[in-house]
Amino acid sequence: MRFERLATDGRARLGCLALGHGQIDTPAFMPVGTYGAVKALDPTDVATTGTQMILGNTLHLALRPGLEVIGRMGGLHAFMGWRGPILTDSGGFQVMSLAHRRSIDDDGVTFQAPVDGRRFRLTPERAVGIQQELGSDIAMVLDQCPSYLAPREEIETAMRRSQLWAERCRRAYGDGPGALFGIVQGGVDPDLRRRSFEALASLGFEGYAVGGLAIGESAPTREAVLDALIPLLPEDRPRYLMGVGKPADLVAAVCRGIDLFDCVLPTRNGRNAHLFTATGVVRLRNSRYRFDESPIEPDCPCPACRHHSRAYLHHLDRIGDPLSLRLLTLHNLTYYQRLLARLREAIRTRCLGECAADFERQQRSGPAVR
Amino acid sequence: MRFERLATDGRARLGCLALGHGQIDTPAFMPVGTYGAVKALDPTDVATTGTQMILGNTLHLALRPGLEVIGRMGGLHAFMGWRGPILTDSGGFQVMSLAHRRSIDDDGVTFQAPVDGRRFRLTPERAVGIQQELGSDIAMVLDQCPSYLAPREEIETAMRRSQLWAERCRRAYGDGPGALFGIVQGGVDPDLRRRSFEALASLGFEGYAVGGLAIGESAPTREAVLDALIPLLPEDRPRYLMGVGKPADLVAAVCRGIDLFDCVLPTRNGRNAHLFTATGVVRLRNSRYRFDESPIEPDCPCPACRHHSRAYLHHLDRIGDPLSLRLLTLHNLTYYQRLLARLREAIRTRCLGECAADFERQQRSGPAVR
Numbered sequence: 182m183r184f185e186r187l188a189t190d191g192r193a194r195l196g197c198l199a200l201g202h203g204q205i206d207t208p209a210f211m212p213v214g215t216y217g218a219v220k221a222l223d224p225t226d227v228a229t230t231g232t233q234m235i236l237g238n239t240l241h242l243a244l245r246p247g248l249e250v251i252g253r254m255g256g257l258h259a260f261m262g263w264r265g266p267i268l269t270d271s272g273g274f275q276v277m278s279l280a281h282r283r284s285i286d287d288d289g290v291t292f293q294a295p296v297d298g299r300r301f302r303l304t305p306e307r308a309v310g311i312q313q314e315l316g317s318d319i320a321m322v323l324d325q326c327p328s329y330l331a332p333r334e335e336i337e338t339a340m341r342r343s344q345l346w347a348e349r350c351r352r353a354y355g356d357g358p359g360a361l362f363g364i365v366q367g368g369v370d371p372d373l374r375r376r377s378f379e380a381l382a383s384l385g386f387e388g389y390a391v392g393g394l395a396i397g398e399s400a401p402t403r404e405a406v407l408d409a410l411i412p413l414l415p416e417d418r419p420r421y422l423m424g425v426g427k428p429a430d431l432v433a434a435v436c437r438g439i440d441l442f443d444c445v446l447p448t449r450n451g452r453n454a455h456l457f458t459a460t461g462v463v464r465l466r467n468s469r470y471r472f473d474e475s476p477i478e479p480d481c482p483c484p485a486c487r488h489h490s491r492a493y494l495h496h497l498d499r500i501g502d503p504l505s506l507r508l509l510t511l512h513n514l515t516y517y518q519r520l521l522a523r524l525r526e527a528i529r530t531r532c533l534g535e536c537a538a539d540f541e542r543q544q545r546s547g548p549a550v551r
Numbered sequence: 552m553r554f555e556r557l558a559t560d561g562r563a564r565l566g567c568l569a570l571g572h573g574q575i576d577t578p579a580f581m582p583v584g585t586y587g588a589v590k591a592l593d594p595t596d597v598a599t600t601g602t603q604m605i606l607g608n609t610l611h612l613a614l615r616p617g618l619e620v621i622g623r624m625g626g627l628h629a630f631m632g633w634r635g636p637i638l639t640d641s642g643g644f645q646v647m648s649l650a651h652r653r654s655i656d657d658d659g660v661t662f663q664a665p666v667d668g669r670r671f672r673l674t675p676e677r678a679v680g681i682q683q684e685l686g687s688d689i690a691m692v693l694d695q696c697p698s699y700l701a702p703r704e705e706i707e708t709a710m711r712r713s714q715l716w717a718e719r720c721r722r723a724y725g726d727g728p729g730a731l732f733g734i735v736q737g738g739v740d741p742d743l744r745r746r747s748f749e750a751l752a753s754l755g756f757e758g759y760a761v762g763g764l765a766i767g768e769s770a771p772t773r774e775a776v777l778d779a780l781i782p783l784l785p786e787d788r789p790r791y792l793m794g795v796g797k798p799a800d801l802v803a804a805v806c807r808g809i810d811l812f813d814c815v816l817p818t819r820n821g822r823n824a825h826l827f828t829a830t831g832v833v834r835l836r837n838s839r840y841r842f843d844e845s846p847i848e849p850d851c852p853c854p855a856c857r858h859h860s861r862a863y864l865h866h867l868d869r870i871g872d873p874l875s876l877r878l879l880t881l882h883n884l885t886y887y888q889r890l891l892a893r894l895r896e897a898i899r900t901r902c903l904g905e906c907a908a909d910f911e912r913q914q915r916s917g918p919a920v921r
Contacts (some may be wrong), residue, residue: 217866221856221873246841246866253842254862262858470621471616484593487630492624496587496616503591503873 182361182387184320184325184419186297188529192411192438195528198419200318201259201268201359205233207419207440208528210431210521211268212448212514215241215282217251217261219514220448221506224263230511231518234318234441239311240272240279240303243294248314251298256316268443271308271350273324274392274423285325287342305349309361318359322350326393329368349377351384352411357436360387362421365477370401371409378413388419388441395424395444400433407437414438428457428520429544432537435524447513452506456496459543463491465509472497483515484508552689552730552757554789558899562808564780565898568789570688571634571729572628577789577810578898580801582818582884584612587621587631589884590818591876596631600881603890604635604688606813609681610642610649610673618684624701626686637811639687639757641678641720644793646761655695657712657779675719679731688729689758692720693749696763699738706738714750717853721754730757731790738763739772741779748783758789758811765794765814770803777807798827799885799892799914802907803896814849816885822876827886829913833861835879840865849870853885854878 184207188195192519196207212219212227215238219227220367237257240247246260254260257267273290276283282293289304305323312320324343327335343366354361362537363381367373383388391410392404403425414420421441422434431442447457454465458478463470473491481487485494485508497505520540558565567576582589582597583606589597597605607627612618616630624630627637643660646653652663655881659674675693682690694713697705713736724731733751750757761780764773773795784790791811792804801812817827825834828848833840835847843861851857855864855878867875888912897906 207670216870216872217863218870218872218874221877223858223874223878225854225858229899245870248864250841250866253862254844260860260863260866262863395826471620474624484595488593488595490624490630492616492620493587493630496620497628500586500588501613502586502588503876504588504593506873507591508879 184388184417186416188531190528190531191436193435193528193533194438194440195525196419198440199403202264202266202318205266206525208431208524209233209441210437210517211236211441212517213441213443213445214261214263216245216270217242217257219510220452221503221510222514223225224261224508224542226511227263228265228448228516230361230521232265232514236269237267237315237317238272238275238314239269239308240275241268242269243311244294244299244301245451248311252314256314258316266318267315268421268441268464269312269315269320269321269507270423271321271323272303273308273311274326276303276424277326285342287345289323290325300429305346306353309350309353313354313358319355319484320361322347322361322363322386322391324364324366324392327368329393329396329398331368333368333370333373333445336366336370340366340373340377344377347381348384351386352505362388362390362419364390364423366393368510369398369406371406373414374406374410378410382415388421389414390421390423391439394422395426399462400430403430404433405455406436407434407439411438413463428517429541431517432518432524435528436533436537447517448510451510451513454495454505454509456509457513459516460546461544465491465495466498468495477512478516481512481515481519483512485512508515522536554758554787555648556786558901560898560901560903561806563805563898563903564683564808564810565895566789566810569761570604572634572636572688573603575636576895578805578891578894579603579811580799580887581606581811581813583608583673583813583885584631584633585617587612588629589880591873591880592884594631596877596881597633597884598635601892602635602884605633605684607637607639607640607687608645609685610645611844612685613681614664614669614671618681622684626684628686628908629842636688637686638689638791638811639682639685639691640793641682641691641693642673643678644696646673647696647719657715659693660695663773670816675716676723676844679720679723683724683728689730690724690731691760692717692731692733692756693917694736694762696736697738699763699766699768701738703738703740703743706736706740706743708732710743710747718754719749721756732756732758732760732789732794734760734765735780738876739768739776741776743785744776744780744819750781752785752790752835758791759784760791760793761809762793764792765796771802773800774803774807777804781808798887799911801887801890802894802910805898806903806907815890817887818880821880821883824875824879825878826864827883829886831914831917834869835861838865847882848886851882851885853882855882
């Protein structure tokens with residue numbers, strides 16, 4: 182992995198991140214391809230949205246189709262037919278949010294798989310090993326991620342454990358073949374965040390992720406965490422804000438120096454006809470769109486906007502045609518990727534502040550409805 | 552509408568059918584786009600399968616999104632973004648198979664709509680009027696379609712009524728703007744079929760459909776009906792076998808002189824991972840395909856076969872990703888359209904018999920499984 186900063190504007194950085202499966206421009210947004218597919222989209226579709234890199238969920242993939250299948254097919258890239266880079270999570274967050282009958286100890290976590298009730302054990306070594314078997318370009322350390330509302334004591338215990346696990350992950354991952362990112366935890370406490378980062382920095386990671394956010398905190402709370410933490414992070418390593426977020430959240434985080442994002446929002450909301458546009462959200466399920474001949478967004482180059490009216494897409498959603506899942510996901514991802522491209526261009530030309538103000542003004546103007 | 556026969560081989564005909572929205576080569580297969588979409592496919596997708604013309608279901612469309620929407624959007628072609636020709640059914644068959652609380656009289660049929668329980672009345676004039684509002688290139692007469700197992704008396708009553716309705720449809724449709732096809736009924740009785748056709752012929756239709764089949768009869772029974780009926784039909788009018796069928800059924804019917812087909816089989820079966828190939832059916836849901844690196848069909852140009860392994864498609868089907876619906880439908884439609892293209896080429900070169908024998912031999916060889 183190589184990471185080059187090409188330009189900066191305030192704390193924001195325009196970068197080029199070179200990975201085993203190609204190089205990407207940062208700041209970048211990664212759609213979530215939980216089970217080896219960005220739901221409803223073919224890899225060819227994903228590429229047409231301007232997506233450069235995707236995220237795969239390690240735990241889901243280890244359960245279905247399982248590592249034996251993906252391994253025999255030559256890894257996740259070959260299995261799903263995605264040629265660009267892939268980042269995989271460690272499975273830690275999914276264990277906390279999805280698994281039943283979970284028991285966590287210093288060595289790792291044991292749980293019952295949500296799919297078939299199988300007993301499954303995840304240790305730092307196993308989490309890293311699975312990601313290597315998947316062939317991900319960026320692997321994440323296994324961490325324990327408590328609620329930011331948890332008592333400070335619990336957060337500290339999780340941090341201490343995450344620190345031990347980070348060491349074991351670093352050792353297990355060795356020199357690659359890809360990159361391993363550490364995850365800074367510590368809730369909303371600047372002091373815990375600093376200590377978490379310093380402990381990780383002593384191990385040395387190719388990049389640093391901000392974990393434990395996007396779980397219900399307010400935007401100002403999240404931004405305060407970024408404001409306190411990011412100045413501590415090394416300039417020459419990519420920074421990844423996990424699980425964030427809404428378009429406005431991305432703009433705010435890019436301004437604060439974040440380079441990588443992932444979130445289910447554009448894909449999940451797309452499937453529910455909740456569409457992002459420059460002038461705000463269009464809830465296409467609303468019957469006001471029944472006769473609306475205009476596209477979701479007039480200047481959007483996605484297939485939904487180029488070929489179809491809101492009225493037709495509203496109808497497809499109403500009858501439950503799977504085509505609507507694909508088209509509306511394509512629109513939302515195209516919107517996200519164009520927003521990121523606009524932010525990158527603004528950093529290059531050093532007018533990010535103006536770009537962010539424009540963004541907010543446009544969003545407030547509200548969606549055009551005929 | 553113009554219909555030109557370019558070549559014949561036995562009873563089979565290679566034709567060119569020119570309609571308001573372009574011309575198509577016959578024999579041709581029309582996928583079913585019930586609600587203004589071939590399920591899971593974008594019109595661009597549909598075109599890539601080699602599909603020239605699609606079928607729309609009048610009754611479904613009249614209920615959802617309704618004629619007011621489609622009318623204001625400029626007709627069905629504009630609404631759904633399909634540029635090629637569209638044939639619409641009359642709604643008669645759907646009333647019989649789907650509607651509740653149905654009451655039929657000589658003037659028309661009243662029923663409760665399956666979607667919202669609305670009372671809906673379909674008369675010959677209304678069936679034709681709706682199809683004209685949809686802007687279909689080929690409209691079908693309203694007919695009453697009893698089971699071929701019904702007592703002869705019931706079949707005769709339905710025939711007499713269908714005849715009255717055909718007259719009223721012919722009058723209501725006038726000169727177009729498209730073409731109106733009559734539907735020959737009469738079950739499996741050659742005499743009833745002949746009488747049904749003669750009555751229609753006296754009214755004069757742009758084409759003739761064979762109705763009342765594809766509802767459970769055996770292939771030999773259906774082929775006997777075609778063998779008895781088709782020699783009576785005018786050579787210079789297209790012949791449409793409604794609702795048929797499996798690949799082998801299409802081959803048999805093309806050999807007997809049929810020009811147009813529609814069927815839900817490739818699309819519906821595709822969505823259930825039941826895939827057609829030159830060497831027989833692949834039931835992709837079977838776990839034998841879990842590790843199968845080969846494509847569904849090696850020489851198939853569809854995106855599923857070009858980009859993905861059976862193992863990946865098996866996985867997508869298993870996790871229920873909507874992408875599998877699209878990819879597997881694309882494969883099945885591509886298979887059907889390539890089969891039709893092969894039959895057309897065989898008629899042109901007058902080797903249809905050999906082509907049909909090859910087809911059968913290959914099918915019997917069974918799907919290659921690694």
